[in-house]
């Protein structure tokens with residue numbers, strides 16, 4: 551009789567955004583007359599920029615002609631895209647990352663879930679609390695997290711780094727030493743950021759204790775303040791302790807198109823039997839074995855993101871969403887809410903009113919304003935009593951949602 555990976559049985563409930571989707575569908579079925587505004591999952595609403603559409607059309611046409619048709623993509627990504635990434639996202643920021651340290655994929659969510667595979671199950675992970683649920687859930691699936699306590703909603707073998715109003719939603723170096731540290735800045739879900747000096751402390755710490763930092767920079771395009779790092783590789787010493795995950799979903803609207811990349815510097819090594827093993831080689835081996843590369847069409851679209859017109863068009867799109875963030879933040883403040891985020895990130899993090907739990911507020915908001923958000927407790931125990939709204943809706947829906955919330 552076959553056996554299953556029983557780590558899956560340890561996972562409590564379903565994936566956060568699936569649970570929300572189900573609840574919203576039930577509400578909509580029971581109230582077909584109500585127009586629900588969804589500011590829950592961070593999914594974009596603006597169409598792909600013209601320059602990206604042109605690149606997609608061009609690539610589709612190439613696929614239709616024998617002389618330009620492409621089959622399997624190189625498993626680590628086409629050179630044209632890796633070179634554009636290395637230049638624009640790293641060299642232009644003064645960071646030393648070469649094209650062959652970039653692994654193109656079909657999105658940062660998969661990479662953020664899969665990256666743990668190249669590390670031992672004996673490693674201890676540290677996560678921010680609240681946190682993007684993928685980091686924890688995928689470590690549960692791998693059997694790295696110990697047992698779950700439904701009372702505290704915590705795993706016995708995970709180091710939680712509370713991010714609360716008291717520390718400005720920035721994690722502090724944990725007392726117990728982790729092997730793998732997940733950081734995401736600008737942060738999902740709180741929208742908080744750290745300064746370059748603060749991030750440098752993490753890099754110094756990781757190098758000192760021999761930990762690896764898995765740095766999710768998916769929301770980097772939303773940074774508006776000067777002292778906020780756009781990549782961990784702005785920090786000295788990051789090449790020996792960090793892996794960076796990047797997405798095209800949020801800066802270029804590829805949530806449905808799918809494209810992302812992971813950076814693993816060749817200097818990131820582990821000592822095994824007296825030898826240095828490059829984590830770059832392990833990920834290349836994994837990529838080569840389990841993956842046939844992101845589609846050519848998408849990679850051409852990704853290349854267009856870095857064209858001069860692409861930069862202008864996408865800056866406008868980011869500004870559009872950040873205007874929504876302003877509408878949400880100012881509207882909530884006027885309505886008397888305690889609010890943070892929304893300055894360097896498309897997420898607004900609010901304190902639930904009148905001591906409501908996060909899920910109580912979810913129901914209250916859905917029933918009374920027909921607005922969907924994300925309960926903070928879904929991201930971890932320190933998110934209890936908080937709630938996340940996304941700026942990725944349309945401007946019209948965002949304004950309407952705030953009008954409804956103010957009337958509640």
Ligand code: MLT
Pocket residue numbers: 590591592593659682738
């Ligand atoms: C979120 O809402 O937290 C994100 O959109 C989810 C994701 O990017 O996978």
